[in-house]
Amino acid sequence: MPPKFKAKHGRQSISYPQNVKFDGDYIHLPKIGLVHCRRHRDFEGNIKTVTVSRNPDGKHFVSVLISDGKEKPEFVPADQAIGIDVGLTHFAIASDGSKFGNPKHFVKGQRNLKRKQQKLASKNKNSQNRKKAKLAVAKVHSKIARCREDFLHKLSRKIVDENQVIAVENLNIKGMVKNHNLAKAISDVGWGMFCTMLKYKSESEGKRYVEIDRWFPSSKTCHICLNRVDNLTLDIRAWSCQHCGHHHDRDVNAAINIRNEALRILALGTSASAGGGDVSGQE
Ligand SMILES: [Zn+2]
Structure with missing residues (x-):
């Protein structure tokens, strides 16, 4: 039993x-x-x-x-690890300073969708033209979805190929979508889908995928001296640390903090979300 x-x-x-x-x-x-x-x-x-x-x-x-009696904390050099933050002006920002925007055809698709939706709204109910307009909207929708998926596959592939440790912030996507300012940005860019891709691509190659708690103050902490600012509204794109004087790009600083936090977690050996090799399953 x-x-x-x-x-x-x-x-x-x-x-x-x-x-x-x-x-x-x-x-x-x-x-x-x-x-x-x-x-x-x-x-x-x-x-x-x-x-x-x-x-x-x-x-x-x-x-x-x-x-196996040889347990040791995992040391990963910082240059083999990448932290990635979700952005509003860019799709993603990495700790090495690279910023990945949404592809141009994706933006064009959004405009096209808006036009087709307006057209649909102008058609009479139950008319043949309305059916046609509805189909047109559906087609643009699926094209945008295909473009997005293709973009996310290519970007996640590149990031996993170039790094040993991939760290992201574990965002509460549902909570954010309720917030009007962030809603469109977050749902459009498919952050959740992106993280899923990073996770399975990392794990299938024995690399580490680490999610950082979303309450970790990655934006408000200076990555140089760890001084924390009290207030950093979303419109502030760059800031100077009052303690050490370092000037920060908001998003890159956050991505560096995400990377550093992941390295800290791995060094402590406490990460539950990192893929491991020493667990064997039986039924
Ligand atoms: Zn500082």
């Missing part, structure tokens, strides 16, 4: 820090005893933690964290 879980729905898990043993096709869990399991991978080293989880479909999985 697998362990019982308190909640009946969703994904549940129990962690065992000790006293778990594997014996052939069986796993011995404290208080429960032997449970049959199918091992997908062999491993060597000491068992650190064993987590048993139940997916919503009712299947149980066991993840095993192994220590």
Whole structure:
């Protein structure tokens, strides 16, 4: 019998820090005893933690964290890591100072969409012309979506190819879309889709993708002396640190802070979102 879980729905898990043993096709869990399991991978080293989880479909999985005795914090040189911030004037800004604007044809597509939508609004209800105008709007919509996806694929590919660590801010996209000033900018540029692409491309190549907590004050902190300014409204694009006097491009400074925070997290070895190689799964 697998362990019982308190909640009946969703994904549940129990962690065992000790006293778990594997014996052939069986796993011995404290208080429960032997449970049959199918091992997908062999491993060597000491068992650190064993987590048993139940997916919503009712299947149980066991993840095993192994220590090989050589554990050390991960040191990544800053020039192999990149921090990326979402921008309003640009699609994305990187810690090395590069800024990536939205592609021109994408902007053109937006204008075209607006025209087609106005045309649609002028047609009589249930008319044949209205049907045609509606189809035209749908076509522009899907063309814009294709352009956006293509742009995001190429940019995420380039960033992952050129770096070992990719750090982004974990934005609350839904919360931001409610905010009128940011709504259009954020939803248009597909930041969430971009982060998803960065994540799977990084992880499929054994690189590190790190999301920084969105409450981390990346914009307001001087990356040189770590002095924090109290107020930095969205219209301020550049500022000088009152403490060290360094002049900052708002977005590049934020991207550098995001990169540095990611390196700090990796050095502490506490990142949950970074892809790792020492967890083996069994069913
Ligand atoms: Zn400073």
